[in-house]
Amino acid sequence: MTWDWSFVLKILPRLMEGVWYTILVTLASSTLALSGGLALAILESVSTTFGRAFVCFWLELFRGVPTLVLLYFTFYVLPEVGIILPAIPIGIGVLGIVYAAYCSEVYRGSLITIPSELRDACVALHLSPNVTWRRVLIPLMIKRAAPALLNYVLSLFRETAVLFALGVPVLMGQANEVGYESFRYLEPYTLAGVIYLCMNLPFLYLLSRFKDKHA
Amino acid sequence: MKAVFEYWPVLAQGLWVTIWVAVCIILGALPGAVVLAALRLSETRAIRVASMLLIELIRAPSAVVLLFWAFYALPLLPGMPRLSPLVAAILVLTLDGAAYGAEIVRAGIEAVHRGQTDACHALGVSKIQSFRKVVLPQALSQIVPGFGSLARSMIKWTAIVSFIGVQDVLYVANYVRGQTFDTLTVFCFLGAIYWILTALCGLTFRALEQLLPLNRALRAARASAHAPEIEVLTGAAQ
Amino acid sequence: MLNASDTPRSDPFSAAAAATSNATGAHGSDSELQQALWAIEFQKVSKSFGAHQVLVDLDLQVRPGEKVTLIGPSGSGKTTVLRLAMTLGKPTGGDIRIFGESILFEATGKPISAGQETRIRRRCGMVFQQFNLFPHLTVLQNLILAPTTVLRQSREQAEVSALEYLRMVDLQDKALSYPSQLSGGQQQRIAIARALVMKPEILLLDEITSALDPELAGEVLDVVRGVAQQSNVSLLIVTHEMRFAREVSDRIAVFDRGRIIEEGPPDKIFGQPDSERTRSFLQSVLNH
Incomplete structure (x- = not known):
C-alpha cells in the first residue's frame, strides 16, 4: 500500500474535528484538575486529619489503577445506579479528578516550601486568613508549582487519546473510525501521530521557557 | 458476584499475560533508558540533540497512538514486518518506557554535585572510573526511586494492550463482564488486581533502594548519635 | 633516560x-x-x-x-x-x-x-572549599579510590598508606565512618589526607x-x-x-x-x- 495524498485530503477535515475535541477535552479536564488540585491542597492544609486522609486515599487509588479501568468503571457502573451521562463529560470528569489528585501533591509541595516567616508576616500585618490565602499564599503556590503542573497538563493531554475507548471523538477516535470505515490504516494513524506530535510543541516550548528562567 | 469467580481460570490467565508483559517492558526499558541517557549526555552536540529529538518523538504521541500505528500502519510500509499483537505491545511500551526512563537517568546523573567530578579530576581519576565509582553510585539513589515510580506507571500502561487484542487481564475482564453482566464486581476486581501489582512493584523498588551505597551512608549517619551532623551530610550529598 | x-x-x-x-x-x-x-x-x-x-x-x-x-x-x-x-x-x-x-x-x-x-x-593535588568527599564511600574508601584506580596499587598496599595519612591528620579511628558522620573540620582533614596519599x-x-x-x-x-x-x-x-x-x-x-x-x-x-x-x-x- 502506498501513501495516498488525495485520501489524506479527504480525511483531514474529520481528523481536524478530532483535534477540536482533543483541545476541548484537554482544556476542560485540565481546568478541573488544576482548580480541583488547588482546592484539595488547601483543604489538606486547613483540615489536616480529614483532608490528608481523603487526598491520600484518592492518590493511592489513582496511583495504582490505570485510567482506562477507571474510565470503564465510571462508564459502565454509573448507568447501573441510574445516572446516565454521555461519554464526553465522563471522560472529562475522570481525567480531571485523577489529575486533580496528582496536582494537589504538586501544590502541597510548593506550599511547604513557602517559608513560615511569610505567614508570620501576614499574621503580624493582621491579614485575615482569607486574604492571606487569596493574595499571598495561593499566588505563590501557583507560581512555584507552574512548571510541574504544566508537565501534568501535558501528560493529561497525551492521555486524552484513550478516551476513544468510550467513543469520544478525540483525534485518536476519529483516526480509528476513518481507518475502520475505509480499510486504510496507514494515512489516518500516521497523520494522527504527526498531529499529536505537533500539538506537543506549545507545551515543550513553554516548559523550555520555564527551564531557562530557572537556570 | 459468585458468577464472576466461576471464571477464575480465564481471569488468572489474563493476569498472567499482564504480569508477563509488565515484566518484559520494565526489564526492556532499563537498558534502553541507560543507552538513551548516555547519548543524551554525549559530548558531541549533534548526538545530544538527535537523542533529545528521538526521546521527545517517542514521548509526544501517547502510547495508544504509537501502539495502533505500530500494529496497523507499520506493516503497510514496504519491507516492514507484520507484528503479532503481543510483540507490537511489548515493543511500543518498552520504547516509551526507555524514553521516559532516559530522562530519569539523565536527571539523576546531572544531580550529582559538580564538586564530585572536580575532586576525581584533582586526584587524577579517569573519566570512566570517576563515572563508575563516584558519579553512578550516587546517581542511583535518585535513579532507582524514579525508576520505581516509572515501573508502577508502566504496569498501568499495559492496560492499553487489550485494544489490539492482547488477552491481558483487562481484555478477559471485559469478556467476563459480557458473560455475567456483573459490571461492579468485575471492575472492582480489576482495580484491586492492578492496585496490588503496582504496590508489589513499589515494594520491590523500595527494597532495592536499601542496597544503594549512598543510602547506606545516610542510614549510618542517622544511626550515629550526633544529630547536627546529619545536616552536614545532606549538604555533602547534594 | x-x-x-x-x-x-x-x-x-x-x-x-x-x-x-x-x-x-x-x-x-x-x-x-x-x-x-x-x-x-x-x-x-x-x-x-x-x-x-x-x-x-x-x-x-x-x-x-x-x-x-x-x-x-x-x-x-x-x-x-x-x-x-x-x-x-x-x-x-x-x-x-x-x-x-x-x-x-x-x-x-x-x-x-x-x-x-x-x-x-x-x-598536582587539590583540596576544595566544600571538601568534595565522596559521600557514598567510607573514609578509607575515599582515600584508596585514587591509589587503586590511578596508581594501580593493590588494595592492601593502598590501605596501609591511607592509614598512615589518617594517623597524620589524627583521624585513624574514623577509617570506617562515612563522611556524613564527621564534623566539617574532620571532613576537611580527610580531604587533605585524600589529596596527600597521591603524593x-x-x-x-x-x-x-x-x-x-x-x-x-x-x-x-x-x-x-x-x-x-x-x-x-x-x-x-x-x-x-x-x-x-x-x-x-x-x-x-x-x-x-x-x-x-x-x-x-x-x-x-x-x-x-x-x-x-x-x-x-x-x-x-x-x-x-
Missing part, C-alpha cells in the same frame, strides 16, 4: 630536572633550565567567562617547596588561578607550566593530548576553611602547618585567614580584579605594603 614519572616523588628538584631532560622542542636549553626552577609557572594567563574578565595577563611562579598564598577581595580571581592549575578549566590566553611542562600545549604549539595532560597534572609535589588549597565554623578551622590549619613544615611539597594557598597566611607562607601575592597588585614576603606585605589598595584591603579584613 630518566622518566619524570619514575623519579622518586619526595624530591621535587630531581623530578624537575628529569622533566627538563625529557622535554624536547623549540625552546633553547637555557630557558628550559630556568623554567624547571618553577614548580608552577603562569605565563601571561588570562581567563574570561563571557564578557567578564577574571584574570588579566597573569604572571605567577612558585618554586619547588615554596609556600605561596594568594590573598585579596573575593571575586578577584584567586580561586580561578587554582582551578586553572588543576586543569579544571582552560585559560583564554597564555600558558601554564608544571615543572617546566606546559599543561596546554605541546612543544610544537598543538594542544596537548589528554594522556599527556593526565600525566603532568598528576603532580603530589604541588598542593593547591582553595579556601579550605571558608565552609567551616571558626572553632573548627583551627584543627584544619594545624594539619596544613604540619604538612608545610615536614614535607617539601609546594603549596599554593587561597585563604582569608590572614594570621595563618602570614605564618605559613614564604611569599604572599595580593590579587585585585584579576591582577597581582603586590607580591613579597609576608612581613613586608603585612608590615609595610607598597600599594594603597593592599593597605585598605588588609585594613578591612584585619579590623573585621
Whole structure:
C-alpha cells in the first residue's frame, strides 16, 4: 500500500474535528484538575486529619489503577445506579479528578516550601486568613508549582487519546473510525501521530521557557 | 458476584499475560533508558540533540497512538514486518518506557554535585572510573526511586494492550463482564488486581533502594548519635 | 633516560630536572633550565567567562617547596588561578607550566593530548572549599579510590598508606565512618589526607576553611602547618585567614580584579605594603 495524498485530503477535515475535541477535552479536564488540585491542597492544609486522609486515599487509588479501568468503571457502573451521562463529560470528569489528585501533591509541595516567616508576616500585618490565602499564599503556590503542573497538563493531554475507548471523538477516535470505515490504516494513524506530535510543541516550548528562567 | 469467580481460570490467565508483559517492558526499558541517557549526555552536540529529538518523538504521541500505528500502519510500509499483537505491545511500551526512563537517568546523573567530578579530576581519576565509582553510585539513589515510580506507571500502561487484542487481564475482564453482566464486581476486581501489582512493584523498588551505597551512608549517619551532623551530610550529598 | 614519572616523588628538584631532560622542542636549553626552577609557572594567563574578565595577563611562579598564598577581595580571581592549575578549566590566553611542562600545549604549539595532560597534572593535588568527599564511600574508601584506580596499587598496599595519612591528620579511628558522620573540620582533614596519599609535589588549597565554623578551622590549619613544615611539597594557598597566611607562607601575592597588585614576603606585605589598595584591603579584613 502506498501513501495516498488525495485520501489524506479527504480525511483531514474529520481528523481536524478530532483535534477540536482533543483541545476541548484537554482544556476542560485540565481546568478541573488544576482548580480541583488547588482546592484539595488547601483543604489538606486547613483540615489536616480529614483532608490528608481523603487526598491520600484518592492518590493511592489513582496511583495504582490505570485510567482506562477507571474510565470503564465510571462508564459502565454509573448507568447501573441510574445516572446516565454521555461519554464526553465522563471522560472529562475522570481525567480531571485523577489529575486533580496528582496536582494537589504538586501544590502541597510548593506550599511547604513557602517559608513560615511569610505567614508570620501576614499574621503580624493582621491579614485575615482569607486574604492571606487569596493574595499571598495561593499566588505563590501557583507560581512555584507552574512548571510541574504544566508537565501534568501535558501528560493529561497525551492521555486524552484513550478516551476513544468510550467513543469520544478525540483525534485518536476519529483516526480509528476513518481507518475502520475505509480499510486504510496507514494515512489516518500516521497523520494522527504527526498531529499529536505537533500539538506537543506549545507545551515543550513553554516548559523550555520555564527551564531557562530557572537556570 | 459468585458468577464472576466461576471464571477464575480465564481471569488468572489474563493476569498472567499482564504480569508477563509488565515484566518484559520494565526489564526492556532499563537498558534502553541507560543507552538513551548516555547519548543524551554525549559530548558531541549533534548526538545530544538527535537523542533529545528521538526521546521527545517517542514521548509526544501517547502510547495508544504509537501502539495502533505500530500494529496497523507499520506493516503497510514496504519491507516492514507484520507484528503479532503481543510483540507490537511489548515493543511500543518498552520504547516509551526507555524514553521516559532516559530522562530519569539523565536527571539523576546531572544531580550529582559538580564538586564530585572536580575532586576525581584533582586526584587524577579517569573519566570512566570517576563515572563508575563516584558519579553512578550516587546517581542511583535518585535513579532507582524514579525508576520505581516509572515501573508502577508502566504496569498501568499495559492496560492499553487489550485494544489490539492482547488477552491481558483487562481484555478477559471485559469478556467476563459480557458473560455475567456483573459490571461492579468485575471492575472492582480489576482495580484491586492492578492496585496490588503496582504496590508489589513499589515494594520491590523500595527494597532495592536499601542496597544503594549512598543510602547506606545516610542510614549510618542517622544511626550515629550526633544529630547536627546529619545536616552536614545532606549538604555533602547534594 | 630518566622518566619524570619514575623519579622518586619526595624530591621535587630531581623530578624537575628529569622533566627538563625529557622535554624536547623549540625552546633553547637555557630557558628550559630556568623554567624547571618553577614548580608552577603562569605565563601571561588570562581567563574570561563571557564578557567578564577574571584574570588579566597573569604572571605567577612558585618554586619547588615554596609556600605561596594568594590573598585579596573575593571575586578577584584567586580561586580561578587554582582551578586553572588543576586543569579544571582552560585559560583564554597564555600558558601554564608544571615543572617546566606546559599543561596546554605541546612543544610544537598543538594542544596537548589528554594522556599527556593526565600525566603532568598528576603532580598536582587539590583540596576544595566544600571538601568534595565522596559521600557514598567510607573514609578509607575515599582515600584508596585514587591509589587503586590511578596508581594501580593493590588494595592492601593502598590501605596501609591511607592509614598512615589518617594517623597524620589524627583521624585513624574514623577509617570506617562515612563522611556524613564527621564534623566539617574532620571532613576537611580527610580531604587533605585524600589529596596527600597521591603524593603530589604541588598542593593547591582553595579556601579550605571558608565552609567551616571558626572553632573548627583551627584543627584544619594545624594539619596544613604540619604538612608545610615536614614535607617539601609546594603549596599554593587561597585563604582569608590572614594570621595563618602570614605564618605559613614564604611569599604572599595580593590579587585585585584579576591582577597581582603586590607580591613579597609576608612581613613586608603585612608590615609595610607598597600599594594603597593592599593597605585598605588588609585594613578591612584585619579590623573585621
